[in-house]
Amino acid sequence: MKIDKSVQGGVQVLLVDEDRIDASVAIAFKERFRRLVDAVPATVLLDLARVSFIDSSGLGAVVAARKHLGADRSLELAGLQPAVQTVMTLTHMDKVFPIHDSAEAGLRRHGQADAG
Amino acid sequence: MSGGKHNDTDGDKTMMPLCQDEAGPGRARLQTSVESHPDAVRAAMGEVCAFLNAAAIGGEDAQQVELVLAEVLNNIVEHAYGGDEDGTIRMELTRLDRSLECDLTDAGAPMPGGDAPHAALARMEGIAPADLPEGGFGWGLIRKLTSRLVYTRVGNLNHLRFRIPLRGHGSGTRSPR
Numbered sequence: 609m610k611i612d613k614s615v616q617g618g619v620q621v622l623l624v625d626e627d628r629i630d631a632s633v634a635i636a637f638k639e640r641f642r643r644l645v646d647a648v649p650a651t652v653l654l655d656l657a658r659v660s661f662i663d664s665s666g667l668g669a670v671v672a673a674r675k676h677l678g679a680d681r682s683l684e685l686a687g688l689q690p691a692v693q694t695v696m697t698l699t700h701m702d703k704v705f706p707i708h709d710s711a712e713a714g715l716r717r718h719g720q721a722d723a724g
Numbered sequence: 725m726s727g728g729k730h731n732d733t734d735g736d737k738t739m740m741p742l743c744q745d746e747a748g749p750g751r752a753r754l755q756t757s758v759e760s761h762p763d764a765v766r767a768a769m770g771e772v773c774a775f776l777n778a779a780a781i782g783g784e785d786a787q788q789v790e791l792v793l794a795e796v797l798n799n800i801v802e803h804a805y806g807g808d809e810d811g812t813i814r815m816e817l818t819r820l821d822r823s824l825e826c827d828l829t830d831a832g833a834p835m836p837g838g839d840a841p842h843a844a845l846a847r848m849e850g851i852a853p854a855d856l857p858e859g860g861f862g863w864g865l866i867r868k869l870t871s872r873l874v875y876t877r878v879g880n881l882n883h884l885r886f887r888i889p890l891r892g893h894g895s896g897t898r899s900p901r
Binding site: 628630631632661663664665667668669671672674675677678679690691694695698699700701703704 | 762763765766784787788790791794795798801802845846847848849851852853854856857858859861862864865868869
């Protein structure tokens with residue numbers, strides 16, 4: 609489970625460098641996320657631009673990641689491909705996670721929020 | 725169970741396991757066996773995608789098929805076979821005019837309550853992060869995206885049959901990011 613971490617514009621960006629977050633790798637995703645994510649910055653952006661498929665196991669892993677961060681932090685999603693967006697919409701998880709068209713768009717929003 | 729030209733164990737995904745149905749021209753069928761572990765399910769999804777390609781099922785239709793079949797297969801692996809990796813799942817997909825008929829058979833444990841769960845996809849507004857569900861979406865997705873879903877148990881075999889509507893979105897209508 610390859611996830612690349614960077615800090616950009618005061619946001620922790622975790623880029624999932626995998627094609628699928630499915631039952632095969634859901635546990636690996638959870639473990640990798642927990643090991644990789646830092647206490648700061650508080651806002652975490654999960655860049656899913658390379659992920660073309662997510663099933664309910666993968667969704668559960670993303671929810672687990674959200675819960676790992678705790679109530680005082682946020683997990684935002686970016687770069688959802690159509691099949692991934694569909695799963696988020698059908699499960700109503702698009703009401704839970706802020707979703708950005710791209711990591712860049714998400715970072716721009718945070719830049720604006722900081723400047724406001 | 726099935727003979728014919730199809731080679732279940734072929735790892736080369738370009739060998740499309742597509743055979744013409746004797747029942748009529750233009751109908752396409754995939755028959756394959758899947759071992760009961762997640763990596764085998766992944767490989768089977770590759771076969772499914774090749775079949776969808778050959779059957780000119782693409783775009784949102786293909787996405788729905790892929791999602792439903794992944795959910796159904798995962799359920800059989802996790803619950804019917806309970807993690808036993810020596811099980812076999814028979815999957816048969818038949819392209820009809822406006823839908824894909826799907827037939828799955830396994831020799832795992834029976835469905836609790838004797839029927840497939842009638843799950844709905846719950847609303848998520850106003851739920852505290854700590855209370856978000858991490859599971860239970862699978863059957864909600866399956867029920868939402870399929871029709872005529874029937875579960876039966878005959879002897880020691882589970883049979884699950886359902887249809888996935890095909891709305892004719894064509895192939896590759898969305899450009900990837």
